[in-house]
Amino acid sequence: MTVFDESERLIWAGRGDAYAASFAKLCAYPVEHLLDAAGVGDGTRVLDVGTGTGTVAAAALARGARVTAVDPEPSMLALAARTAPQAELRTALLPELPFESGEFDAVVANFVLNHVGRPRAALEELRRVVRAGGRVAVTIWAKPPAPGQALLGRAIAAGGAVRPPHLPGGLEPDEDFPRDEQGLGALLATGGLGDAACETLSWDHRASPEEWWSAPAGGVASSGQLVRAQTPQVRAAIKRSFDRFSVEFADPDGMLRLPHAALLAHGRR
Structure with missing residues (x-):
């Protein structure tokens, strides 16, 4: 486990309820696009990696899929058990998943690769557990961020925040990649996925100022830990x-009407 991974585990420990009350609705926007890209339908064996509150798992179940969902954070799995009670839930952390090679028809990871210290190794693991001909679909946040996504960062910088030692500045240079369509698409291609493609999803997320501030106030994500x-x-x-x-x-x-942009990439094993 890298220093970045260890920091992520600390950042998200016990944050399930605070995340559900703030950023979860934002992160739910790409779900149907993600499942479409992975070809999820009736009878599909799906692995939802980094399930969080279980939104992706629940949407896949609604399509008639057979769903297994994993997350390393107990407070997230507790929420997922209520959101997607028919899914098989397990504790797991990338880049090591407790499944046989080729066990699933489709593997999805919604805003997960931006929370791992070794994204290439994580992607290779997603590829390993999908069957030949099966699809992998992932989302990450685009950089530079859209104006709505940048709001909290602007406020933190303007307030004079100092980054504490336990929050790493980012990935090691040899692990990072451009957070644009070309960069994420190339990551999938180098990870052994064929027909790799990437597109940008753009939308306006509406939230009250109180709801949006509740995320950093509740210590959610690295921005919340920085504020706290x-x-x-x-x-x-x-x-x-x-x-x-x-x-x-x-x-x-x-x-608030907050413009956001995410990258959706998919490929076939």
């Missing part, structure tokens, strides 16, 4: 910056 590591004075400055910048995205009803 600051002094009370700096946290207050970040919140003031958030309130000021949020006005740019406010609809007449007070809800």
